[in-house]
Amino acid sequence: MPGKSTITVHADREVHPSRAVAPPIYQTAAFSAEDAETFAHGAVEPRGKDFYTRFGNPNHAQVAAVVAELENTEAAMVTASGMAALTTSVLALVSAGDHVIGQRSTYGGTASVLLNLLPRLGVTTTLVDQTDPEAFAKALTPRTRLILVETPSNPLLQITDLRAVVELARAHDVLTMADNTFATPLNQRPVDFGIDLVWHSATKYLNGHSDVSAGVLAGPAEILDRIWDVGLLTGATLGPIDAWLLLRGMRTLPLRVPRHNANGLALAEELSSHPAVAKVHYPGLATHPQHKLAVDQMTGFGGVLGIEFVGGFETADAFLGKLRYPRRSASLGGVESLAVHPASMWRGMLSEEQLAESVPLGLVRLAAGTEDTADLVADAVAAADAVLTEAATT
């Protein structure tokens, strides 16, 4: 097996028929066929690449070839966003009367699929505390078909014990699906622990440059074929140019991730002893309650950390305003550092109680980019110093 950097540069060669060094962009909605037989075959070939772009496109196939090899799966496919990867999958894998287990600490869109969309379609759901493997077992019913995990989770960086979830799921013939967006296949490969399907918001680290919305799914061809069938109907097609940009971004994933990891760890270590900070959530810290599990499952801990301020809501918001490099933005995973105060962002979407339940009010999610470590640390410490000084003088 070649190394990760070799994979991201060369794994798509077989599905890249031209002699151009950089793959061409197949900016076409449809492809022509030589004869009726080829045409008929194209119409039913799962994840094909030259029938009609909603069915597949060479630029999709190139991304899929790299993702499958990185995630160590038989196959992969691309979608128009991370959410499209999730919704297309659940629509393909569960039906009215079925039950799905998810996590309490999870990406907001995933929570909404579990709390709103699925119940409306007659699928019952249970959200569990992912830090307790027993909670998954307790939530299991005879109608459970799917378990959705996300580790580390957004925005609390909680870890799910993948082995424990897989053991439970296999014993009961339940499919498992992991959101690997935060870890990336460089830091964690869920299928190595027995997870069936892996999905990403490729908008984040896989693309890495904050200029594309995309999703990917990786897993056994047979399951992906079922999801592809539904994807034809939902039409969550990634545009060829966006697929090309995503491939281009992925070429340097193995170069970017170690820097994100180093920056995340340095910021977490430095800020955890700062007097303005109550607590830093980062799985790479020895003080993280699940650090041992994180070390067991991951080879690096990513660029995202949760910083909880002593001063609560106001201080968290003030800290964002004092940062020089990280900009206030809902995204993460790009070369530029971004930060968000979830409680301010969600204030308009949730009631006071829902807000207090879903996230600590003084939490900032900082997504370290690939800037120089010393610059990011000095900036964050200066911003934390400034909010402390302000609190002392008012």
Ligand SMILES: *Cc1c(COP(=O)(O)O)cnc(C)c1O
């Ligand atoms: C952003 C994100 C998603 C959703 O992906 P989109 O590409 O925005 O649709 C899902 N999971 C996690 C962990 C994310 O950060």
